[in-house]
Amino acid sequence: MASQEELFAAVDALLEEEPPLPPPAERARLREAAGITQARLAKVLSSTTQTVKNWENGRSEPKEPRLSAYQRLLQGWAAKHPAPAPSPASAAAVTASAASRAAAGPAAPETPVTVSASSAGEPATSAEVPATPAALAGPEQLSPSRRPPVKKAGAAKPTTTDPRFRHGPLAVLDGDGCVYGTGGIVLDCPATTIVELGEWTLTESGLGAPRLHRYGKDADPLIVLTASAAVKLGLPERLEGHEQRLPEDHAVVKELVKAKWHLTRRGFGPWARVCRKAHEGRRQCVRLAILSWGALDERSWPGVTEMEPADIARALGVYAQRVITPRGSTAMSGLELMTALRPPTKAVQDPATGNWVPGHNPGSLGTEPMDPAPPEATPEHPVVVNSGWTGGFLNEEAYQWVRDVGLLTDEECQLPYAVGLDLNTAVLAAAARLVVGLSEPVHFVSPEFTPKTPGSWLVDLSHAEVDPRLPSPFTPAGERPDGPAWYQTHTVAYAQELGHNVHPVEAYLRRETGAYLTPWHDRLKTAYVDTLADLGVTRDLSDAEFLAAMERHKQADPALAAVLSAIEATVKGGIGKLREHPPRKRYKEGERWPALERPTWRPDIRAAVISKARVNLHRKLTNMAKMTGLYPLAVLSDCVVYPSPGPSPLDFLPYSASGKPQPGAFRLGPTPGLARLEGVQPMRWAVDLMEQGYNPARRIKGGDV
Incomplete structure (x- = not known):
């Protein structure tokens, strides 16, 4: 039994304790009664508005030196704005409730308790909850730090099954x-x-x-x-x-x-x-x-x-x-996602010892960096510098093309609008089921072209005739090739599809192949579509409803709109990181730079994705011309600008008699590869830019010259 001195010491300690803060709801009531906003209170206490919100909803508690100041303020407000007395009806309800509890027998105390990491196996928190038998049973029953979150579209789940x-x-x-x-x-x-x-x-x-x-x-x-x-x-x-x-x-x-x-x-x-x-x-x-x-x-x-x-x-x-x-960065996250979905190794059993050791995971890029073929590299790469390579390089890049102003017709110039269409994550759509090389490049002389073999081909496509109102599918600038050049497999296959003779002079091909980017595509496509759906842009919308939803989707939820932007940047940046250039500082010609030590430094895979994306876009441009007689004014990467009789894509996109979009042309929708409205400007504005040598697709969204 405790002595009198021990009891007195415990009582003195209790008297010296700081008085507890009122419950969170009462804190909010006192502040509102005083006519003070959360922002003003946060400024007075040198804190943040979110922190004050947390104090008032029980998510967290203030600490010194703010605790004493907050206590003093609440005490002053309590003296000026006492809590209203309970009504007779509510008092009677409380009495009846107490009587029913007494009749039911002893109940668990309702004293608030603070559960810390040391007492319940959870991270320390000062959030208080009533102590009940269930609450005191352990961390599985009680987690005071996990307040029921406000339900918002697209909210990440707070826990995992792990x-x-x-x-x-x-x-x-x-x-x-x-x-x-x-x-x-x-x-x-x-x-x-x-x-x-x-x-x-x-x-x-x-x-x-x-x-x-x-x-x-x-x-x-x-x-x-x-x-x-x-x-x-x-x-x-x-x-x-x-x-x-x-x-x-x-x-x-x-x-x-x-x-x-x-x-x-x-x-x-x-x-x-x-x-x-x-x-x-x-x-x-x-x-x-x-x-x-x-x-x-x-x-x-x-x-x-x-x-x-x-x-x-x-x-x-x-x-x-x-x-x-x-x-x-989102670019680095996109690159890391490739490896996370295609790990380079897996556990295999050593037949000699029976031990489990790391072994190659089929379909991955492995653990060791792989040098590209000279035409697939950059001019700074040691493969090029040390060999003295002068045979040219792959130039598989996105379009930057403007139609010659002299090829505009009077009918086109008299149309009132220039309308820009942007393809949703076009490079992501190109990555779907894309077969790429997984092994080292092998050199061939005068090979027979095979459209299913990924690699780089030296081919002369200068004889390929293309309608001048469309960009050439073989160069990023949309100009006709002027002689032999290196192309990725998809570009050469498209030339063959258009009926041109293809006779490769040389090739660097890879014998081991696989759809390396498929899981990367699938995960990012789902993320993109789901996030758009949370912002109100769903697949079941009509084209008119889709355009209306896209106009307001960024205002629906700024946080989710930022996530959507990050997903788009992850796609482009991840593909771009496959061919990262040397740093500007501390680089000497011919030296290896850090990015080259990654197995994911694969410019050939980047070229394959961009080649397929550009070919897909040209195929749509050709089909649009056949179906509607319309030709683009300009193309910049994923954006295409068309002359239009009205301010909406609905005014010129092809539809069947039943109102369905025609397959093969541009179609509106929220999935990768489908189109959305990028911007609308007067046709005169677009022609003026073209006459000055500018690309209207670059400015169609903002309208500045």
């Missing part, structure tokens, strides 16, 4: 120590240094994502740091000058090294990866994205950096759920 990643793939940390996860989850993070943040993330956060393929690897947890969080953890709010990473003598880098964490050779930049020694065969790495250092490019993630932490977590969470946990 208990290791119960809180989702990523979270956003603010300067108050609040960690905002997917699905409305909010956790408390006590870390004050990067080392502590890494430890907390690996041991308590419950963040991460399971592998996308059975032979792949689980995704590292991602913590996104706001500017205030970065400063709190000892990082500069912004990188100075042209620096792209912290210097090696920075205090944070030194602290990581001292704690036996290490960085990748990219160092501590906007996207940093900190790792420590593997544990039980599992790597232990944490990815960090610092928003104020430019981690999220505004072109790929429009408006996201300026959003509240909870909305940032939602946008990135949807992307992680549908595409991949971000691992850098």
Whole structure:
């Protein structure tokens, strides 16, 4: 039994405790009664509007020094605006409820309890919930950090079926120590240094994502740091000058090294990866994205950096759920997605020893980089520099073509409008079921052309006649070839399809082939279509309804609109990364650069995708001319500008008598390869640009000259 001194000491300690804050709902009532907005309160307390919202909905609790100031403010408001007395009816209801509970027997106490990681196996949180037998049973029954999220279209699920990643793939940390996860989850993070943040993330956060393929690897947890969080953890709010990473003598880098964490050779930049020694065969790495250092490019993630932490977590969470946990730029994420869906190795049993060892996973690009054939490389590549290659290069690029103004007819010039059509993720559509080379290139002289063999062919297509009102399908500029040149298989096959004689002089072909990009295409297509559907653009809409939905889809949900933009950037950037040029700084001619050490440095695969996309586009242009008699004014990559009698694509696209779109021409719709309205301008505007040598497809959306 406790002594009198022990009891008095316990009572004194209780008296010295700070008075508890009123319940979250009462905090909101007092603020509203005082006529103060959440934004104004946040400014007074040097906090953020989102943090005040969290205090008022029970997601988090204030900490010193804001706690004492907030308590004092609430006490003052409570004295001025006391809670209204309960009505007789409500008092009677409370009395009746108490009587029924007494008749039913003893009940569990309703004292609020705080469950921490040490008491319930969950990350520490100060959110309070009534203690009931179910709540006290354990973490499976109680997770106070998981408030029921507000249902929003496209909200990422807060948990996975893997208990290791119960809180989702990523979270956003603010300067108050609040960690905002997917699905409305909010956790408390006590870390004050990067080392502590890494430890907390690996041991308590419950963040991460399971592998996308059975032979792949689980995704590292991602913590996104706001500017205030970065400063709190000892990082500069912004990188100075042209620096792209912290210097090696920075205090944070030194602290990581001292704690036996290490960085990748990219160092501590906007996207940093900190790792420590593997544990039980599992790597232990944490990815960090610092928003104020430019981690999220505004072109790929429009408006996201300026959003509240909870909305940032939602946008990135949807992307992680549908595409991949971000691992850098959208281009790098697109490239990493290829490897995640086609892992280079799988476990195989060594027949000599019986041990399981890493072996090649069929259909993948393997683990070792592969040098391209000289015509597939860039001029800086060692294969070219060291061999003295002068035989030319593949020039499979997207269209940049403008029709000669002298070929415009009077009838076309008298049409009132120029209408731009943009193809949805055209390169993604081209990647569908695309067979590419997987093995090393083999040189052939005077080979017979086979349209199903991926590779590069030296062919003379200068004799191929093309209607001058259409771009040539064989060059990005749309001009007729002037002699032998290197082409990818799809370009040569299309020349054969058009009836031209094809006699290759040389070729670099690959014997092992496969549809490497198919799972990449399938996942990104689903992500694109599902995100558009969440924004109200669904497949079941009529063409008129589709155009109307596309006009307003970005305003429906800015966070999801940013996700859609990021998905589009992932497609283009991922394909572009297959042929990454050397860095401008610290590069000497003939030296290998870091990108060449990746098995995914495959310019031949990039050329195959772009070649097929350009051929697909030319086929549609030809069919449109046959069906409607209309010829394009200009083409830029995925955008085509047509003269039109009206301001809508419905005024010139071909439809059958029953109202259905004609197959083979441009069709409107939300799936990859179908078209949408890019912009409308006066026909005179387009002709003026063409006369000045500009491409109206580049400006059709904005209208500036």
